[in-house]
Amino acid sequence: MIRAGWKSHAAYMFFLCITLAMAVLSACDDSSSADADEPTASLQSSSSSKAKSSSSKELYPDTFKPNDKEYPYANIPRIVIYTENQQKIKDRETEIPAKLQIWGKKKAESEILDLTIRGRGNSSWEMPKKSYKIEFDKKQSMLGMPKDKDWALIANHYDKSLMRNFIAYRLSSALGAYYAPRCEFVELYLNGEYLGVYLLTETIKIGENRVNIPKDDLSYIVEVDGKYKANEQIVFSDVIIVQDKGKAFRVHAPKNATASVLDTIQNFIRKFESHLLTFDTGKENEIEEWIDVGESVKHYWIQEFTKNPDSEFYTGVYFSWVKGEGIKMGPVWDFDLAFGNHLNEMINSTEEWHLRKYWYFYLYRDLAYKNWIKECWIENKSIFEGVLDSIGVYKSFIEKAALNNFKRWNVLEDASIKLWKNKTFSSYDEVVSDLKNWISKRFQWIDEQYH
Numbered sequence: 001m002i003r004a005g006w007k008s009h010a011a012y013m014f015f016l017c018i019t020l021a022m023a024v025l026s027a028c029d030d031s032s033s034a035d036a037d038e039p040t041a042s043l044q045s046s047s048s049s050k051a052k053s054s055s056s057k058e059l060y061p062d063t064f065k066p067n068d069k070e071y072p073y074a075n076i077p078r079i080v081i082y083t084e085n086q087q088k089i090k091d092r093e094t095e096i097p098a099k100l101q102i103w104g105k106k107k108a109e110s111e112i113l114d115l116t117i118r119g120r121g122n123s124s125w126e127m128p129k130k131s132y133k134i135e136f137d138k139k140q141s142m143l144g145m146p147k148d149k150d151w152a153l154i155a156n157h158y159d160k161s162l163m164r165n166f167i168a169y170r171l172s173s174a175l176g177a178y179y180a181p182r183c184e185f186v187e188l189y190l191n192g193e194y195l196g197v198y199l200l201t202e203t204i205k206i207g208e209n210r211v212n213i214p215k216d217d218l219s220y221i222v223e224v225d226g227k228y229k230a231n232e233q234i235v236f237s238d239v240i241i242v243q244d245k246g247k248a249f250r251v252h253a254p255k256n257a258t259a260s261v262l263d264t265i266q267n268f269i270r271k272f273e274s275h276l277l278t279f280d281t282g283k284e285n286e287i288e289e290w291i292d293v294g295e296s297v298k299h300y301w302i303q304e305f306t307k308n309p310d311s312e313f314y315t316g317v318y319f320s321w322v323k324g325e326g327i328k329m330g331p332v333w334d335f336d337l338a339f340g341n342h343l344n345e346m347i348n349s350t351e352e353w354h355l356r357k358y359w360y361f362y363l364y365r366d367l368a369y370k371n372w373i374k375e376c377w378i379e380n381k382s383i384f385e386g387v388l389d390s391i392g393v394y395k396s397f398i399e400k401a402a403l404n405n406f407k408r409w410n411v412l413e414d415a416s417i418k419l420w421k422n423k424t425f426s427s428y429d430e431v432v433s434d435l436k437n438w439i440s441k442r443f444q445w446i447d448e449q450y451h
């Protein structure tokens with residue numbers, strides 16, 4: 001049977017997530033506050049000593065107030081970043097000193113904060129609207145999210161709805177995943193230039209408010225990563241061969257792992273995959289000794305429901321593992337090409353099963369696991385169905401900001417980018433309607449399989 005924690009108030013928690021998100025964004029709309037054009041005295045004083053020093057004046061402007069004449073305030077927070085000497089961010093490796101301030105409609109909502117910024121992403125880094133990784137000098141709470149140094153600003157340039165990642169992370173949280181990245185919509189200004197709507201999101205790391213496992217040499221965060229770089233911590237498994245190749249696994253934590261730690265991770269993955277190869281179809285194969293079944297099933301359904309192309313064990317599939325315990329699949333990550341947004345029409349189809357590949361190909365052979373998959377859908381059906389209602393709420397958050405975004409990036413009628421679904425839209429309303437239609441049909445097809 002599915003664990004009892006999956007059943008309790010699931011639908012209520014999903015819509016509570018929506019309500020809390022609305023409260024955070026509503027708090028950022030300070031249209032009823034005083035019409036001050038500059039930060040309040042308390043905020044100004046904390047940063048003015050830096051701004052007024054001769055060296056700081058040379059490196060950064062006197063005010064971080066965004067110029068919003070062309071792109072007016074749109075009821076979501078505005079993040080303003082200036083790099084030192086306004087230098088350009090040219091790559092994903094070089095960390096450039098910078099400062100950041102959050103703005104509401106007419107006044108600053110934070111102090112001026114010190115950080116570094118660099119580029120992030122794989123294929124998305126080649127897009128004109130780029131994503132960024134930021135790291136504060138000290139832990140900061142961002143828009144009500146728990147304090148941490150590390151955050152990401154996701155451009156979502158492939159996603160004309162701007163909300164696919166947001167939906168998936170909220171869905172993961174509603175299903176009760178052990179951790180789902182918190183995130184909020186913002187508009188970004190970089191060195192005085194308006195860059196559009198971004199998703200400010202937590203990054204995947206070990207931490208009390210992130211992946212909450214011990215921070216030691218017995219706890220690991222690993223990603224299946226077919227796009228790894230030469231200088232990254234990579235282990236390989238050649239037990240399960242796909243297209244004449246084994247899989248590369250990137251070790252995100254611990255950082256600077258010893259050769260012994262990397263050997264431990266590699267040997268565990270190989271042993272787990274060797275066990276998968278022994279599975280007898282239609283029988284129970286003692287999988288609970290190797291994986292956290294609850295987390296695995298939740299992870300499966302988020303990827304299956306959304307038909308996320310990045311879930312096919314090539315890149316972006318994360319899991320955590322504490323030595324002596326089972327694998328926890330997740331956190332989920334990277335859904336900009338999901339929900340029917342890929343060039344491949346087989347992936348875009350709202351019908352057929354998607355994630356019966358690699359580890360899940362073998363797990364689905366197990367009789368107990370197959371039943372857990374079915375029970376999870378039936379017991380959480382209202383949460384998946386509720387995604388449709390949530391989209392209207394999310395749209396209301398960012399509709400005005402989306403108009404700014406598509407004024408800055410005129411892509412609604414553009415079908416030229418390689419990975420985009422070959423479809424154009426005349427308006428943002430049409431984009432959102434297309435997304436809702438896809439989700440509705442996907443829900444119906446899956447639900448029909450269990451009747």
